[in-house]
Amino acid sequence: MFTLKALxxxxxxxxxxxxxxxxxxxxxxxxxxxxxxxxxxxxxxxxDPSLEAKVNTQxxxxxxxxxxxxxxxxxxxxxxxxxxxxxxxxxxxxQEQQRARQSRQA
Numbered sequence: 001m002f003t004l005k006a007l008x009x010x011x012x013x014x015x016x017x018x019x020x021x022x023x024x025x026x027x028x029x030x031x032x033x034x035x036x037x038x039x040x041x042x043x044x045x046x047x048d049p050s051l052e053a054k055v056n057t058q059x060x061x062x063x064x065x066x067x068x069x070x071x072x073x074x075x076x077x078x079x080x081x082x083x084x085x086x087x088x089x090x091x092x093x094x095q096e097q098q099r100a101r102q103s104r105q106a
Contacts, residue, residue, distance in 0.1 A: 007013050085094040 082098055085091040
């Protein structure tokens with residue numbers, strides 16, 4: 001009897017043990033919930049087999065040397081960097097101004 005009353009009055013047993021149980025139990029619970037989340041994402045990401053075959057063939061057909069030859073064929077000497085309109089500017093008006101500048105320069 002004496003030990004049971006002493007344990008009930010002990011603050012560590014009264015507050016500490018339930019807190020530890022909550023923390024340890026919560027971590028196991030969260031592990032299960034996060035695992036469900038990642039499993040659901042894997043299932044959702046799976047593609048239709050016909051679509052997956054198309055994607056895989058497109059990835060395999062790209063060869064670095066071919067892409068390099070395409071880039072070499074481009075005329076980069078006459079390239080001009082033109083900035084886009086700012087958020088407060090009217091994009092159509094800005095495009096007309098850019099076209100007018102290009103026609104004057106040409």
